[in-house]
Structure formats: C-alpha cells, structure tokens
Amino acid sequence: MTGAAIEANGLGTTYGRKRGWALRGCSFRLPAGRICALVGPNGAGKSTLLSLAAGLLRPAEGSVRVLGTTPAEARTRLAHVAQDKPLYPQLTVADTLWAGAQLNPATWDRTAADRVAGPLPQDAKVRTLSGGQRTRLALALALGKRPELMLLDEPMADLDPLVRHQLMGVLMAEAAEHGTTIVMSSHILTELEGSCDYLLFVDGGRVRLGGESDDIVAAHALLTGQVRDLAPHTVVESRTTGRQLTALVRREGPVDDTAWEVTEPSLEELLLAHLRSPEAPPLLTPSARAHEEAAAA
Amino acid sequence: MSTLTALRGPARVVVRQHRKALWAALALLLTGIGSVIAMRVWIAVRSSDELCPDGDMTPCGGGTYLPTYARTSTETFLSEGGTAMVLFAALVGAFVAGPLIARELDSGTFKFAWAQSVSPTRWLVARLALPLVLATAGCAVLMPVYHWGRAFGSDYPYAHGLERYAEGVYPGTGPVLLGYVVLAVALGALCALLLRRTLLAASTTTLLFGLVFVVMTKVRYRLWPPVRLTGGARPEGAVWHVRSGMLTPSGKEVGTENCFTVDGFVDHVACMRHRGGVTQFVDYHPASHFWPLQLVETGIVLVLAALAVVVAFRVLRHRTA
Numbered sequence: 001m002t003g004a005a006i007e008a009n010g011l012g013t014t015y016g017r018k019r020g021w022a023l024r025g026c027s028f029r030l031p032a033g034r035i036c037a038l039v040g041p042n043g044a045g046k047s048t049l050l051s052l053a054a055g056l057l058r059p060a061e062g063s064v065r066v067l068g069t070t071p072a073e074a075r076t077r078l079a080h081v082a083q084d085k086p087l088y089p090q091l092t093v094a095d096t097l098w099a100g101a102q103l104n105p106a107t108w109d110r111t112a113a114d115r116v117a118g119p120l121p122q123d124a125k126v127r128t129l130s131g132g133q134r135t136r137l138a139l140a141l142a143l144g145k146r147p148e149l150m151l152l153d154e155p156m157a158d159l160d161p162l163v164r165h166q167l168m169g170v171l172m173a174e175a176a177e178h179g180t181t182i183v184m185s186s187h188i189l190t191e192l193e194g195s196c197d198y199l200l201f202v203d204g205g206r207v208r209l210g211g212e213s214d215d216i217v218a219a220h221a222l223l224t225g226q227v228r229d230l231a232p233h234t235v236v237e238s239r240t241t242g243r244q245l246t247a248l249v250r251r252e253g254p255v256d257d258t259a260w261e262v263t264e265p266s267l268e269e270l271l272l273a274h275l276r277s278p279e280a281p282p283l284l285t286p287s288a289r290a291h292e293e294a295a296a297a
Numbered sequence: 298m299s300t301l302t303a304l305r306g307p308a309r310v311v312v313r314q315h316r317k318a319l320w321a322a323l324a325l326l327l328t329g330i331g332s333v334i335a336m337r338v339w340i341a342v343r344s345s346d347e348l349c350p351d352g353d354m355t356p357c358g359g360g361t362y363l364p365t366y367a368r369t370s371t372e373t374f375l376s377e378g379g380t381a382m383v384l385f386a387a388l389v390g391a392f393v394a395g396p397l398i399a400r401e402l403d404s405g406t407f408k409f410a411w412a413q414s415v416s417p418t419r420w421l422v423a424r425l426a427l428p429l430v431l432a433t434a435g436c437a438v439l440m441p442v443y444h445w446g447r448a449f450g451s452d453y454p455y456a457h458g459l460e461r462y463a464e465g466v467y468p469g470t471g472p473v474l475l476g477y478v479v480l481a482v483a484l485g486a487l488c489a490l491l492l493r494r495t496l497l498a499a500s501t502t503t504l505l506f507g508l509v510f511v512v513m514t515k516v517r518y519r520l521w522p523p524v525r526l527t528g529g530a531r532p533e534g535a536v537w538h539v540r541s542g543m544l545t546p547s548g549k550e551v552g553t554e555n556c557f558t559v560d561g562f563v564d565h566v567a568c569m570r571h572r573g574g575v576t577q578f579v580d581y582h583p584a585s586h587f588w589p590l591q592l593v594e595t596g597i598v599l600v601l602a603a604l605a606v607v608v609a610f611r612v613l614r615h616r617t618a
Contacts, residue, residue, distance in 0.1 A: 056411055058617055072617075076414040086405040088314055095313055102306035103413035138409075145413065 010062030040202035054080035079142035089127035113144030131158035211285025307423035333446035376458035379469030390481025395499030398489035476598035543574025
C-alpha cells in the first residue's frame with residue numbers, strides 16, 4: 001500500500017466563536033499519487049479543509065497528517081494555492097517569480113514555473129493582472145516549488161476554456177512525470193471530471209463520499225421500475241411518477257435486474273442526488289478510510 | 298548561522314516589497330543628518346557677529362553677549378531632537394504594524410508567504426528583524442550626529458534646552474532610544490496580529506507607544522533615587538533638578554504648594570519657615586545619574602517589548618499549524 005498524501009481523523013475547525021463549525025468530524029484518507037477532485041456546494045468546507053492541510057489553520061479538534069507528517073513539517077513538500085490567489089500586488093511578475101526562488105531555496109525549479117508563467121508580461125505589476133493571469137502566476141509558483149502534494153482551491157474558476165485545458169494539461173503532465181498528488185476543489189464537478197481519478201465530496205462540513213471515482217460510481221445504481229420495496233439497498237434518493245419509481249440506490253448485494261431497469265448513474269447525477277438527500281449515509285471506499293476508522297471497521 | 302541563512306530569503310523579499318518605504322526612511326534619516334549639518338554651518342557663518350577672536354564672550358566692540366539668530370534657532374530645533382527620534386521610532390512601529398504585517402493578514406497575502414517554504418514563525422521573525430536592524434542602524438548614525446550637533450556650544454550661556462537631561466534631548470542621547478525602537482517594533486507586531494487591520498493596527502500601535510513614552514517621561518525622575526543637598530547648598534553643573542523645599546525638624550518635607558495667594562507671590566522661604574521648615578533641601582540627579590537612569594528606563598522598555606513579542610508569537614502559533 002502506498003503512503004497517504006492526506007489523512008484526517010475527526011478533523012474539525014470553527015470559523016470563530018459565533019459562527020459555528022466550518023468542518024466537523026472529518027475523517028478520510030487520500031492515497032499518494034492521485035488526482036483528486038474535492039467537490040461540494042459553496043460553503044461546504046472545501047477551502048477550510050485545504051487550509052488545514054496546508055497548515056494555514058490549526059484544527060480545533062482532531063488531526064490532519066500530510067505526506068506522513070504534520071502540515072507544518074510538510075510545508076516545503078506541499079504547495080497551496082488559495083481561492084483568491086493571494087500574491088503581493090506591488091511586485092512585478094518577474095519579482096514574484098524571484099520571490100518564489102527566494103522563499104523556496106531548496107526546491108525551486110525555474111523551468112517548471114516558466115512553463116506556466118511564460119506568456120505573462122514579466123514587467124507588469126501583479127495588481128494590473130487579470131484574474132486569469134493571476135491564477136497562472138499562482139500556479140506557476142506552486143509548480144516551481146516542485147511539491148509532492150498540490151492543494152489547489154478553485155484553480156480553474158477564472159480561466160477561459162482554452163487556458164483551462166492547457167493548464168490542466170501542464171498539471172497532469174507534472175503529476176504523471178513526478179507522481180505528484182493533486183487535490184483540486186470546485187463546486188462545478190464537470191470542470192474536473194475528466195481529469196480526476198479520485199473523489200472527495202464534502203457537504204455541511206463532513207466528507208460524504210470518498211474514494212476512486214469509478215468505485216464510487218460502481219457502488220451505486222439507478223433503478224427504474226414499478227413501485228416496490230428497494231431493500232436491501234440503501235436508498236439515496238427516490239422519485240415516484242404514478243406507479244413508476246426511479247431511485248438512486250447504494251448497492252447492498254446484487255441488484256435484481258429482472259425487476260428493475262438498472263443503469264449506472266453519472267458522477268454528476270450521483271452528487272446531485274446526495275446534495276438533495278443530506279440524510280444519506282456517507283460512503284468511503286477502503287482506500288479512503290482513515291487508519292483509525294479502518295482499524296475500527 | 299543556519300537560522301540566519303534561512304532568514305535571508307524572506308528578508309530579501311520584504312525589502313523588495315517595501316522598497317519605497319525604505320527609500321523614504323533613508324530620505325528621512327538624511328534629512329535629519331543634513332539639517333544638523335546645515336545648522337552648524339549656519340552658526341559657523343554667523344559666528345563673527347557673535348564673538349570676537351579675542352576669546353571672551355562678547356562681540357567685537359561690544360560689552361554684552363548676544364547670541365545670533367542662527368544660534369537661538371538651532372537651539373530651539375535641537376532641543377526637541379530626542380523627541381524627534383522617538384517619533385521616528387513610533388513611525389517605524391506604525392509601519393511594522395500596518396503595511397508590514399497587518400496588511401498581509403488583512404489582504405490574505407500571508408497565505409502566499411506561508412504556502413512557500415517559510416513557516417509563519419520565520420515569516421514574522423523576518424518582519425521583526427529587518428526593521429529592528431535597519432532602525433537600530435539608523436539610530437546608531439543619528440545619535441552621534443545629534444551629539445555633535447548639540448556640542449556647538451554647550452559652554453555658551455543660556456543653552457539650557459540642550460543639556461542632556463532636558464526633556465526633549467534625553468531620549469535621543471543614549472540606549473533608551475534603542476529601547477524605544479525595539480518597543481515600537483514589538484508593539485507593532487502584537488497589534489497587527491491581534492487586530493489584523495492595517496489602519497487600526499498602525500494607529501493602535503502609535504497610541505500605545507505614545508502612552509508608554511508619555512508615562513515614562515512623567516516618571517523618569519523616579520527611576521533612580523535622587524541626591525539630596527541640605528542647608529542652602531546649590532548643586533553644581535548640569536544637573537536635573539527634581540524638587541526643592543524645606544525640612545521641618547522632624548524631617549518632614551515642606552513645599553511651596555500653599556504659598557501662593559490671590560495677590561500673587563509671597564516670599565517662599567518665609568512662607569515655608571512659617572509652616573515649620575527649618576532648613577532648605579534640593580533633590581537632584583547629578584550628571585553621574587545619567588547612565589543609571591538611562592539603563593533602568595531602557596530595561597523597563599525592553600521588558601515591555603519582550604512581553605509584546607512573546608504574546609505576538611503566541612497569537613501567531615495559536616492560529617496556525
């Protein structure tokens with residue numbers, strides 16, 4: 001078994017004393033070398049989770065381990081690009097890349113950074129850049145650091161489809177070449193669906209689905225047929241139209257395909273069904289279970 | 298050594314981020330030095346009107362000493378030199394609090410810094426060390442220049458405002474200035490981490506720093522026990538007069554507090570004798586108390602600064618991993 005890129009156990013943190021929990025009882029494991037989509041609705045706790053893993057926040061309860069150690073210890077080996085792409089506005093593009101070299105003396109790779117930052121106007125001040133250009137520069141710094149784990153918060157939100165495709169290609173090449181683990185968050189799944197082989201679905205401060213995308217999809221079935229009992233399967237969502245029942249279920253044993261018309265749901269259908277049914281139990285595939293949980297199971 | 302090497306990168310980045318502010322600080326420093334030099338040149342140019350080369354204290358062909366305008370205005374200017382340097386320290390503190398730290402926390406650029414291979418602790422250390430080193434170096438240059446500027450004529454009559462115990466001079470003449478620089482930077486860091494808003498942190502730092510400075514100025518004379526002379530003797534030389542009055546036979550101090558009437562003054566000595574005073578006393582700090590007083594004040598200020606720094610790092614560590 002390969003090591004874990006991220007492992008969270010009962011992780012929780014608050015926004016402040018009054019606003020309650022941003023994340024609570026969060027346990028999962030992300031194996032190293034995966035391209036992981038971190039999806040969930042706005043305010044689900046995606047950014048908080050990434051900030052905790054990057055060591056920008058201290059958990060109020062539980063723990064998170066990154067690359068086998070604490071986030072603080074792993075700082076030189078991980079890159080984090082926050083959602084608002086923070087950069088020093090008064091520095092130029094060239095200065096920012098220079099700062100990247102100064103602040104990551106041990107690992108800085110100029111070529112990797114230039115591969116993404118190349119098309120940017122080198123003498124332009126960061127404050128004059130467009131949203132997309134800022135994203136490009138922020139990603140260039142993350143790549144130049146040559147990390148083992150990249151935590152990218154909404155990396156593609158500001159990019160036009162062409163640039164998105166190009167930068168995704170750079171990221172995938174990086175991952176393929178160096179075995180980098182990449183976590184990308186988004187509230188739009190289709191943005192990431194084609195590139196990611198792992199899925200973490202966060203909603204209401206908890207991880208509700210976690211594991212290989214294929215396994216998660218395979219664990220569910222979309223059933224259509226006459227209204228009747230769906231046991232033993234776990235019903236995520238069901239809809240009746242007249243005597244016709246459409247249900248998205250989590251398979252518990254073989255599905256009787258004489259009684260039902262069985263189709264495989266798309267990942268998007270699966271997530272939407274879970275979003276509409278907050279009471280559906282969480283599902284973590286064995287590789288996504290935190291060690292403490294795995295031992296208990 | 299390794300920590301120094303590790304600080305080099307973050308410190309260089311801070312310098313590049315704040316190039317303009319550093320140039321402005323240098324300009325301010327040069328303005329200060331330049332004004333002192335200009336004042337001395339001015340006095341030198343006008344000195345022929347003031348003194349005759351015969352070496353006595355009067356102008357040629359005159360019997361009365363009359364300082365030139367150059368001399369009196371220089372004296373006025375330099376008599377607040379120490380205060381000006383403390384203001385410089387306050388400015389450094391406000392800069393550390395506002396643009397250097399709080400603005401990063403406010404605008405989120407700290408996430409950029411901490412996502413590189415620089416821990417939050419080292420990020421803060423670089424933001425404390427750099428202003429400390431630069432401001433201390435600036436003061437180390439300013440203080441001797443100021444000393445040289447004041448030396449234009451301390452042996453001239455009426456130059457009391459320039460004695461080193463004078464309120465506006467004292468903070469600019471010894472280690473106490475460096476203490477205030479350290480305090481300003483430390484308070485800046487603390488306010489920035491607690492308040493996390495640029496303007497709020499800068500103004501609170503200035504306010505707190507000013508409060509400490511005013512209080513220290515008020516209590517300064519108590520920081521070392523003064524010397525007492527009795528029996529009408531007067532202290533010699535450049536001393537710091539603390540208080541004077543009369544003593545009763547039992548040793549109780551009688552001051553002039555109740556000696557003022559509606560009509561104006563009465564004879565102080567007669568008034569105090571009337572209230573039981575038998576012999577006069579003077580409490581003062583002789584020139585030899587200069588260093589103990591400076592060191593005690595520096596010590597107090599440094600302890601306050603150390604507290605602020607400790608709390609600042611605790612706040613930082615409480616928030617981050």
